Amino acid sequence: MTEKTIAHTDLETFLDRLRAAGxxxxxxxxxxxxxxxxxVSPTEPVVLEYSNFHLSPKGFFLPQNQTLLCFKDGxxxxxxxxxxxxxxxxxxxxxxRALLALDQVFLDGEQSDPYYARLRATTTVIALAxxxxxxxxxxxxxxxxPGDGAGADILAVGLEAxxxxxAQSPKGEDLLSxxxxxxxxVPCGAVERAEERVRVAEEQIAPVRVDNSxxxxxxxxxxPLWEAASQKCLACGTCSFLCPTCHCFDITxxxxxxxxxxxxxxxxxxxxxxxxxxxxxxxxxxxxERWRQRIMHKFRYAVENLDRxxxxxxxRCIRNCPVSMDLRSVLKEVGA
Amino acid sequence: MTPSHEIETRLRETAEQLxxxxxxDLFLGYEKASLxxxxxxLFLTCPQEVERLxxxxxxxxxxxxxxxxxxxxxxxxxxxxxxxxxxTVGVVLKGCDTRSVVALIQERQVPRDKLVLVGVAxxxxxxxxxxxRALGEHVxxxxxxxxxxxxxxxxxxxxxxxxxxxQILASACLECRSPTPSIHDALLGEPVEAKDPQAARxxxxxxxxxxxxxxxxxLRQTLSKCIRCNACRQACPMCYCKECLLDQTRPRxxxxxxxxxxxxxxxxxxxxxxxxxxxxxxxxxxxxxxxxDTRLLVRKLNQEVEDLYGYRPGEAIDATPPLxxxxxxxxxxxxxxx
Numbered sequence: 001m002t003e004k005t006i007a008h009t010d011l012e013t014f015l016d017r018l019r020a021a022g023x024x025x026x027x028x029x030x031x032x033x034x035x036x037x038x039x040v041s042p043t044e045p046v047v048l049e050y051s052n053f054h055l056s057p058k059g060f061f062l063p064q065n066q067t068l069l070c071f072k073d074g075x076x077x078x079x080x081x082x083x084x085x086x087x088x089x090x091x092x093x094x095x096x097r098a099l100l101a102l103d104q105v106f107l108d109g110e111q112s113d114p115y116y117a118r119l120r121a122t123t124t125v126i127a128l129a130x131x132x133x134x135x136x137x138x139x140x141x142x143x144x145x146p147g148d149g150a151g152a153d154i155l156a157v158g159l160e161a162x163x164x165x166x167a168q169s170p171k172g173e174d175l176l177s178x179x180x181x182x183x184x185x186v187p188c189g190a191v192e193r194a195e196e197r198v199r200v201a202e203e204q205i206a207p208v209r210v211d212n213s214x215x216x217x218x219x220x221x222x223x224p225l226w227e228a229a230s231q232k233c234l235a236c237g238t239c240s241f242l243c244p245t246c247h248c249f250d251i252t253x254x255x256x257x258x259x260x261x262x263x264x265x266x267x268x269x270x271x272x273x274x275x276x277x278x279x280x281x282x283x284x285x286x287x288x289e290r291w292r293q294r295i296m297h298k299f300r301y302a303v304e305n306l307d308r309x310x311x312x313x314x315x316r317c318i319r320n321c322p323v324s325m326d327l328r329s330v331l332k333e334v335g336a
Numbered sequence: 337m338t339p340s341h342e343i344e345t346r347l348r349e350t351a352e353q354l355x356x357x358x359x360x361d362l363f364l365g366y367e368k369a370s371l372x373x374x375x376x377x378l379f380l381t382c383p384q385e386v387e388r389l390x391x392x393x394x395x396x397x398x399x400x401x402x403x404x405x406x407x408x409x410x411x412x413x414x415x416x417x418x419x420x421x422x423x424t425v426g427v428v429l430k431g432c433d434t435r436s437v438v439a440l441i442q443e444r445q446v447p448r449d450k451l452v453l454v455g456v457a458x459x460x461x462x463x464x465x466x467x468x469r470a471l472g473e474h475v476x477x478x479x480x481x482x483x484x485x486x487x488x489x490x491x492x493x494x495x496x497x498x499x500x501x502x503q504i505l506a507s508a509c510l511e512c513r514s515p516t517p518s519i520h521d522a523l524l525g526e527p528v529e530a531k532d533p534q535a536a537r538x539x540x541x542x543x544x545x546x547x548x549x550x551x552x553x554x555l556r557q558t559l560s561k562c563i564r565c566n567a568c569r570q571a572c573p574m575c576y577c578k579e580c581l582l583d584q585t586r587p588r589x590x591x592x593x594x595x596x597x598x599x600x601x602x603x604x605x606x607x608x609x610x611x612x613x614x615x616x617x618x619x620x621x622x623x624x625x626x627x628x629d630t631r632l633l634v635r636k637l638n639q640e641v642e643d644l645y646g647y648r649p650g651e652a653i654d655a656t657p658p659l660x661x662x663x664x665x666x667x668x669x670x671x672x673x674x
Contacts, residue, residue: 032627033469051475054625055563064563065593135371135477204492232377234401236567238625254591265593268565273583322571322623323397324369324376 002167002176004183005190008048011163014182015089016042022085022122025060027053037088048158051132052092052314056244060088061102061119064241064266068115068251072259086123094139094312096127096151098244103151104306105247115264124171127152128163131197133204136315138328141208144312147198157194164194208328210299210309217300220334221292229330230291232323237268239317239325245298245310248274269293295330337459338525340481344391346524350454351426355383360426360452364402366395372479372489373464377402391428393481396461396506398619399427400436400573404445411578424450430458431528432508432617434517435650436573439613442657445576455517457525460501460509462487465627467504471497508618508631511536518651536616540636555600555633561626562599564592568630569606571623574613581605607633612641612659615650644670 006014018024019042027047028038035050037057069076099120106116130139130146139145149155153172157164164186167173176183240246250267254260267274270291275284284290302310311327318326347365354360366375367388375394379402380386406425410416429437434455440446467489468476474491481487487499502510509515513536515528543551569575569582581589582602591598611634620630642648644667645658658666 065595132475134475228379231379232402234567234570234623236570236623237565238567238623241563241565242625250592252588252592263591263593265591271566271583273585318371320625322567322619324371324374326370326376329370 005162027090093148094314099151129157136318139313146201213299214303230287240268242316361423363426372476404576426452431514435615438650455520457516460505463506567623568620571619610634611637
């Protein structure tokens with residue numbers, strides 16, 4: 001595992017090198033003053049200190065709208081696959097970790113999803129250790145942490161004058177060796193300083209109890225708490241759409257006469273239409289069943305079927321819920 | 337301005353009495369949320385739990401959104417026969433929320449005799465995004481209000497930061513024409529003075545003064561942020577249709593994704609359906625996770641309705657909404673020959 005440092009002053013050159021190889025997205029302030037993953041121009045300043053982005057980067061791998069095929073007069077053709085590399089610099093560790101969950105869904109051997117696989121293969125993720133956790137964050141309780149590099153190709157940790165870079169995958173190793181002239185050997189004490197920064201961030205994150213959640217949720221399936229917890233849910237899709245691991249989708253044909261396209265769009269289990277059958281029957285007829293499904297999928301079914309919690313503790317659903325529902329309190333109430 | 341804690345005390349007493357005397361089966365209010373600058377809706381059925389009820393400058397949600405679903409009859413006739421009788425519901429309402437309830441009663445979505453309206457004269461609610469932005473680099477761990485009505489936040493290093501009200505109140509509140517509920521069964525707090533009606537027209541006037549191309553560009557740019565999560569629609573008390581046109585699949589009127597044409601249609605359809613019905617409570621703006629000011633279009637339409645018919649939605653239960661009625665002398669100079 002290669003470990004190097006790069007001076008802050010060389011970061012621009014590093015990003016320029018990436019630009020020569022593909023499209024680079026890095027943290028920059030948008031017009032509203034929020035820091036977002038943006039296709040930055042070489043002159044634009046890159047921000048290194050920020051709380052997490054408003055939108056998760058899942059759209060780079062599972063776009064909200066994705067044309068699967070185009071058809072015309074009975075003949076179908078797939079759109080041409082992406083032909084350029086994409087580099088995501090500054091992804092927070094929680095969001096990088098979410099990619100491991102998506103990989104398990106979309107890169108499962110024979111069932112692999114070619115659209116996801118292509119975007120995953122042509123995208124390089126450079127995570128940046130988190131120094132500004134928010135009160136809604138709980139990554140440390142769901143297997144991650146502010147200094148976790150799982151799911152990323154490279155993990156960067158910001159230090160005073162430089163960044164500590166750690167390769168996390170063969171792709172990351174290759175990238176680091178391709179820019180070796182910009183990198184320096186790790187100076188004495190840098191690893192310890194990086195660990196210290198991560199530890200300071202870790203201490204700001206309040207724990208949530210999720211151990212043995214699958215068993216506990218199995219026992220709580222018929223709990224009256226689901227009814228109470230779901231009462232105030234408005235059935236909007238904010239939580240799912242902002243969630244880095246929610247991956248349910250819908251496929252529709254948009255046709256005009258005999259030509260058109262088949263498009264995949266994000267869907268959400270809070271919507272009444274989500275499980276509506278053609279017969280008119282809906283196995284999840286009320287918000288109670290829908291809300292239970294959301295929690296069960298993330299904290300029970302995914303654990304039982306894929307041995308992984310489908311929550312990375314980014315807290316977006318908590319921060320953005322229009323009626324301030326908090327999945328942590330629901331988990332607590334059902335004893336999960 | 338009546339201090340929030342006094343209103344909170346009276347609110348708890350009122351709810352306790354209503355539940356204890358079984359005058360309501362359910363009481364809708366607010367309780368403390370897990371994050372600062374917010375509350376979360378509370379569905380109370382037990383008089384012993386009224387201490388959970390909160391009243392503070394963070395009670396922004398329009399609780400009227402929950403009412404139509406409580407009175408919705410089952411679609412299936414057999415189920416309807418066995419359905420329990422509709423509940424009696426007590427609900428906390430600010431000036432704007434009361435207007436939504438008036439409109440819902442007019443449109444026969446909720447029965448007046450099943451509602452106990454607990455009105456609160458509202459001095460304006462905090463926009464959590466403005467408050468978070470006002471703190472800059474700092475992250476709030478808690479927030480509250482002092483006796484003078486100033487909002488304070490406790491930030492990560494334990495220091496307390498004062499936030500001036502005008503800086504952090506929601507735009508809808510800074511322009512509110514009806515802070516005191518017009519109808520109510522109980523009213524808490526001293527009546528609050530309404531803002532100048534012209535203030536609510538400033539945004540549309542500024543927008544209208546731009547050239548056509550600039551207005552279109554602005555709309556496109558704003559709407560391009562939309563992720564079609566439906567939060568604006570779901571948070572809106574006036575969006576109660578059993579099946580929304582925008583969700584229909586046979587036929588499908590618009591694509592499911594975020595193609596700019598689909599997004600534009602989504603917002604135009606919603607604006608048109610809200611003309612003369614929207615009470616401008618700002619629930620859609622608060623709900624939008626992308627920070628889109630979803631009110632702009634409908635405010636313009638509302639102003640046209642007010643100018644043409646002298647009608648503001650949600651003012652009086654016995655008033656007839658102009659777009660639901662026909663009169664021989666209706667103005668029609670906006671009609672054009674094909």
